[in-house]
Amino acid sequence: MYKVLITGGAGFLGKRLARQLLARGELTGPGGKPQKIDRLVLLDVVAPTDLDDPRLEIITGDIADPALLRRVVDAEVGSIFHLAAVVSGAAEADFDLGMRINLDATRSLLERCRELGHTPRFVFTSSVAVFGGKLPEVLPDDIATMPMSSYGAQKAAGELMVSDYSRKGFLDGRTLRMPTISVRPGKPNAAASSFASGIVREPLNGEPAVAPVAPGTRMWLMSPRHAIANLIHGHELDAQTLGLPRTVSLPGLTVTVQGMVDALREVAGDAVADRVQWKPDERIRSIVESWPGAFAATRAKALGFTADGSYADVIRAYIEDDMG
């Protein structure tokens, strides 16, 4: 019995990853052994909708509860995608909640893997929010983290733990620093970057949307298609090839917020693009404008991670995948 666990499995990325893994049917397990996916466990605070497969096991509960983790993570779990997180805006508003989910729950998961001793593959998602302060135009791989949000600080601490638990041989971790994902389907969320999907999604759905940052603000973006492909690629990479640290800054697409609206105009026309209103929001600006706009991602590219070619293509993919 080979089990795969996705935390945050009811989220948009979690569900999309689940579909992809079910279609794919296999993953490389501990020791580099190919494994058929017998069961895919989705853990989240709510049950995911729109998923149906006999291999699925849905578990709802608090990921920061070690007793739940002991029950969910057993010796048959060989692969873990740890996507559950309290997003940037929410972690800034509720410090304790962010620490509990982003830091403590991550550590509990790592501890549970260590306790079991079968070194599962562990994919952890981190973020551009670990960076801040004075940054060069293009970030090299060895630039210091300097979070200007609690979310970023918690993710950066998680990165350190995943690398150290891996170095100690407690599990086989890999942390992927994800660009901002755009275009996310669904509703706005509490992430400071929520607008980076909203300014495309809402206008395409005939609704107004607010761009809360300066038009020239550079964003470092990745489409859901590439995000899922890179999550699986990150899981499949050989540990020796990856080396230490286990953190990789993924490649992405640099585009200004103005450029995003221009691409929307190109793909969907003036009437749609004109639904974007520019209304600066200081709280969001102070977080988002501390994030970097471009990475060299030298190591990630050498490891075979991929990025989108143009933002217009990203919008077209969204229309194809998520608007039916």
Add this chain to the structure above:
Amino acid sequence: MYKVLITGGAGFLGKRLARQLLARGELTGPGGKPQKIDRLVLLDVVAPTDLDDPRLEIITGDIADPALLRRVVDAEVGSIFHLAAVVSGAAEADFDLGMRINLDATRSLLERCRELGHTPRFVFTSSVAVFGGKLPEVLPDDIATMPMSSYGAQKAAGELMVSDYSRKGFLDGRTLRMPTISVRPGKPNAAASSFASGIVREPLNGEPAVAPVAPGTRMWLMSPRHAIANLIHGHELDAQTLGLPRTVSLPGLTVTVQGMVDALREVAGDAVADRVQWKPDERIRSIVESWPGAFAATRAKALGFTADGSYADVIRAYIEDDMG
């Protein structure tokens, strides 16, 4: 009543800092207000010896025990020097102990300060052990941490917390990344860098000592005199001047292990220097040789932190301060 707390107050640095603070008699408190030191609380697992002053309060106990911290850290504690740590070799040998003291106790202290709400000044010591992997000859201030030891990972995570708790206004933290301290008086300890004092101290005391790394290994060193001066300087700095992040890589002295023995020969003669034996130890080498040998320390120098001029002077200061 203004109280100053030193954790790890029975350690060699803690005691020396205590003496210096008692002699100095005052510190800058929260809000930049000058404060006479009414009480100096030394917290450690054992009581410090050789200290005597009516302002001293000695408390022994487990720093990872939140109940103890609630008792020790009260609203009158305006300055905290958090020096208590499980050193590199010990944290590598006992992972759980390192996590408990280096990470959990640090967080508990930060939480206690947050709970009190009077934003005490909080000086935290970090280490060159947060760095590792492929490093440039001279490390710039914005180079990524890449710990190759659990001690380094725990310190790096602590740095992130100190900066974020400070950014949130929960306290007024400052993290000083200390070079390896040499020459420490006393006995060898479980730090991988223990030899960096032992190869001077033991020969001066007529005993043999082992240099467990290659002669060409560069060390990044600081004498106890400069360490204490920099700890106090770090406390006194204005928060606005310091800015974010709150972590500063201190200046230091670059010297190879061979150069250390040469300086010993210069100061104390052949008979003493010949007591050093070269015996590579793989466990120590793998940790120590992952550490950087030189830092630009641009920010630290601009902030007024200082370093030793020559290792021969460091040895002379040791003879004067600790062998008198």
